[in-house]
Amino acid sequence: MSDTISHPVFAINHIAAPNMTPAEFFQLAKSLGLSDVEIRNDLGGNAIVDGTPAAEVRAMAESAGVRIATINALQRFNQWTPEREREAIELADYARDVGASALVLVPVNDGSGQTDGERQANLRTALTALKPILEQRGLMGFVEPLGFEICSLRSKREAVEAIEAVGGRDRFKLVHDTFHHHLAGEPELFPAMTGMVHISGVADPDLAVGEMRDPHRVLVDADDRLGNVRQMRELIDQGYTGLFSFEPFAREVQELENPSEALASSMDTIKAGLV
Template sequence: MTIRLALNRTCAPQLTLAEFIALASRVGVQAVEIRNDIEGREFQDGTPAAEVKARLDDAGLKLASVNALQRFNDWTPDRASEAEALVAYAAALGAPGLVLCPVHNEGHGWSEAEAEHKLREGLARLRPILKAHGVTGYVEPLGMKGSTMTRQDSAVAAVTEIDGWDAYQLCYDTFQFFRCGDTQLFPERIGLAHMSGIARTDLAPGELTEPDRGLIFVGDRVGNIAQLRALKAAGYQGFVSMEPFSPEVQRDPELATHLRASLEYVANLLDAAS
């Protein structure tokens, strides 16, 4: 089966919604991820979910996710209010899920035991909100220094302990997997996948940051093709969303051409392995 490609809004945050939809249609993806953290764009600019959904429907595009509820494992009354608003927005859009990101700053000061407790608390508190709206929480381990949840097995253990698989799936990110040296794959638990490429060779994996994430071509250090082949061979049939954060990619005057070439490069190599 050919993988289903999607495009994260971070590819081109400077574009209007109409321009982003046109870009997604031009490069041939089947779905997009809408973000809630881009100033002056949908969600933050108050565009009604019904309008966003209608525009995507008119373009024949599906919605892969809303990205993201940050710091979901640092549960507070403000976090609860934020979660309710985001989950309701995702439901109104018809999004299958909301990406969930853990605290990932180096100054959090949590012990390992605190991080484990807070992860389970956040998952348990968020679960009824997700279930009430029929939205899945895509739990995304982040592999950078200071992350309070770096590996897939940590997420799986926590969701299992709170008996939460009726509300959660994993978000598998090829870059995060590479950056922290993860090795365990849980394909039956994955509901969404992110991909991006690393071209620079002067930094160790753990030193790489989000702006280093570009498109995927020959020389990619992340090993995207091998990771995605393994995911596909294990039966994954969800969306794989291109999620670069590189300013060079975002400002590229030939973005559509290069983005389409990268997506075709990935798809062709995965199809060749079928």
């Protein structure tokens, strides 16, 4: 087995330590030996929400010696409206100015827009409109299917087909989220079309798959039920060379006094499993 298997390239999403300021979060990443981070636009009282100029956040990241891989995320991207267009332009401008490489695109997740034909058409409309917005700013768009049964985009294959239909292979990639991949039950992987992998675990033994929700998502440990290590190994074996970014939503993780120790332990668990 190749050396690459035991040395995945990790990153962290700000949701792993949402109470940290951007500067503290960037230092956390650096202390863990990481070079890449994801910042978010849904953390109250924190950049981007508090209005911190992109240039300031970019300077903080550069000072810490880390790269901003993505801004997470343009929500409800596949419900394209004039309001969504304004949001997309504003967020894409910020992503460009902060030095991010990509904008994560999250679909409608409230039970609407799910009917066959409607959801595919909505997705193509949104990708067609987003393509020039991203191109003009030198950004990639990372489409993230969600595994929840109420989501309007659960299938990675459907996302890939839409990307190809709008001629967007050079502008759009997938987010493979290990949690959502498990929930969706779609076996196929698309490593060549994957731009980012989000990793988190579920350890609660009493949860049915259909009951799993974001608050159950902890750091990957020996009790992980989602098959993170297996998913990662398959992606790497099939040629994926990108980032594996920690994205835990569980409050017990987010409120840790020493997230560095817990993240380092999870990295060690994953590396040991990949050998």
